Amino acid sequence: MNSEGYSYIHRLGYLKKIEPFINKNIIKVLIGQRRVGKSYLLYQLIDWIKENLENPNVIYINKEHHNFDSLKTYTELIEFVDKHKSDSAKNYLFIDEVQDIVKFEKAIRHFALDPQMDIYITGSNANLLSGELATYLSGRYIEFKIYSLSFNEFLEFHSFNNTNDALKKYMLWGGLPFLINLEKRDDVISEYLKSIYTTIIYKDIISRFKIRNTAFLENLIHYLASNTGNVISAKKISDYLKSQRINMSPQIVLNYLHYLKQAMLIYHVKRKEIGGKKVFEINEKFYFEDWGILNSIIGFSNFDVGKIIENIVFIHLKIWGYNVVVGKKGSKEIDFIGERGGDKLYIQACYLLADDRVKQREFGNLLEIKDNYPKLVVSLDEYAPSNFMGIKHIHLRKFLSRNL
Numbered sequence: 001m002n003s004e005g006y007s008y009i010h011r012l013g014y015l016k017k018i019e020p021f022i023n024k025n026i027i028k029v030l031i032g033q034r035r036v037g038k039s040y041l042l043y044q045l046i047d048w049i050k051e052n053l054e055n056p057n058v059i060y061i062n063k064e065h066h067n068f069d070s071l072k073t074y075t076e077l078i079e080f081v082d083k084h085k086s087d088s089a090k091n092y093l094f095i096d097e098v099q100d101i102v103k104f105e106k107a108i109r110h111f112a113l114d115p116q117m118d119i120y121i122t123g124s125n126a127n128l129l130s131g132e133l134a135t136y137l138s139g140r141y142i143e144f145k146i147y148s149l150s151f152n153e154f155l156e157f158h159s160f161n162n163t164n165d166a167l168k169k170y171m172l173w174g175g176l177p178f179l180i181n182l183e184k185r186d187d188v189i190s191e192y193l194k195s196i197y198t199t200i201i202y203k204d205i206i207s208r209f210k211i212r213n214t215a216f217l218e219n220l221i222h223y224l225a226s227n228t229g230n231v232i233s234a235k236k237i238s239d240y241l242k243s244q245r246i247n248m249s250p251q252i253v254l255n256y257l258h259y260l261k262q263a264m265l266i267y268h269v270k271r272k273e274i275g276g277k278k279v280f281e282i283n284e285k286f287y288f289e290d291w292g293i294l295n296s297i298i299g300f301s302n303f304d305v306g307k308i309i310e311n312i313v314f315i316h317l318k319i320w321g322y323n324v325v326v327g328k329k330g331s332k333e334i335d336f337i338g339e340r341g342g343d344k345l346y347i348q349a350c351y352l353l354a355d356d357r358v359k360q361r362e363f364g365n366l367l368e369i370k371d372n373y374p375k376l377v378v379s380l381d382e383y384a385p386s387n388f389m390g391i392k393h394i395h396l397r398k399f400l401s402r403n404l
Contacts, residue, residue: 014041015044027108027119027141028144029122029144030123030143031128031144032264033124033263033289034196035177053090056089057085057089062096063095063097063098063100071101074105074110075107092118092120148175148176151167151175151400152401157180171305171309174290179192186300196293200265201218201221205263208259227286228286228291228294228304228310231285264289266286268284269284269326287311291308294308309351309379309380312396317404322338329365333365344373345404346374347378348362350362352379376392381395
């Protein structure tokens with residue numbers, strides 16, 4: 001239990017990334033969808049600072065707590081911090097969900113001028129620091145993307161053994177950390193995930209972007225959930241909606257997709273020509289930050305294993321720092337190309353290698369790529385060969401259990 005009275009399980013991977021920047025004159029920005037665990041990472045950082053640094057003055061503000069309801073504008077934030085800061089000790093400022101403070105950017109800019117202030121902020125907006133502030137603070141802030149729990153973290157949080165049953169729960173429930181506090185029943189977890197989905201929709205999208213057509217927004221999200229991993233364009237969505245007697249132009253669809261991406265409910269993944277530089281500007285794929293929320297949208301009973309496997313593999317690559325695109329070579333596609341520094345990884349993700357036709361599609365597409373970077377087929381097959389014509393096959397559980 002930490003000094004604020006909260007107990008938590010350490011997420012050491014994130015602490016190791018942030019630790020080199022503690023006590024440095026650079027703003028630490030933690031971004032991520034609501035409920036992925038940003039607040040508890042702040043508690044973890046606060047405890048590290050109290051344990052390892054001499055006489056730190058910690059100022060903690062959580063805009064989701066009613067104690068801080070009075071901090072609505074940047075001037076009120078500055079007044080609060082000035083009242084609680086120390087003139088004789090180093091100050092460590094932590095602001096959770098900073099985007100809920102009007103014009104918070106001005107306050108952050110003000111605090112950044114103080115060499116005795118070490119700043120940590122979190123937010124649920126993909127472009128938390130943008131526009132003028134990003135220009136002004138260029139080189140003076142660093143972003144850390146916080147994701148839902150990895151499979152290994154999920155096992156640790158829930159005290160599960162690394163089994164196929166635990167994998168099934170991970171595939172169904174997703175990786176939101178708070179699930180450890182709930183009764184491990186599908187109906188209970190589904191209701192919690194629905195409540196988080198509603199909070200994201202109304203607080204981070206409808207309220208922030210002043211959306212009036214909420215019915216259209218929810219129809220769009222349901223469409224994306226039902227078509228996760230499929231190639232989608234704004235026109236295709238617009239045409240589908242027209243078939244449902246909902247008339248929305250492709251431009252409006254694009255606007256709404258942008259809002260969903262800003263709230264980090266979804267990711268869009270571009271398609272890139274293999275062996276070339278062409279990036280296709282239309283027909284992208286979409287995945288959810290947390291597939292448990294995806295499952296709650298379409299209903300746990302409609303659990304689509306193939307789509308969820310693809311979504312999980314995508315997020316696993318993102319957790320490990322890969323920039324991910326969909327590969328296209330002629331009429332064939334590679335589910336994911338992960339690039340990180342000078343490394344590259346090609347992955348096909350599927351449910352089962354049920355017959356020769358499926359094997360030819362999954363392995364055959366990879367065989368057409370002639371470079372020497374690693375190529376993998378990931379599936380739920382227990383007894384499929386580990387190697388097919390030089391292409392490795394790996395079970396999803398083993399893939400998620402190892403470091404990339």
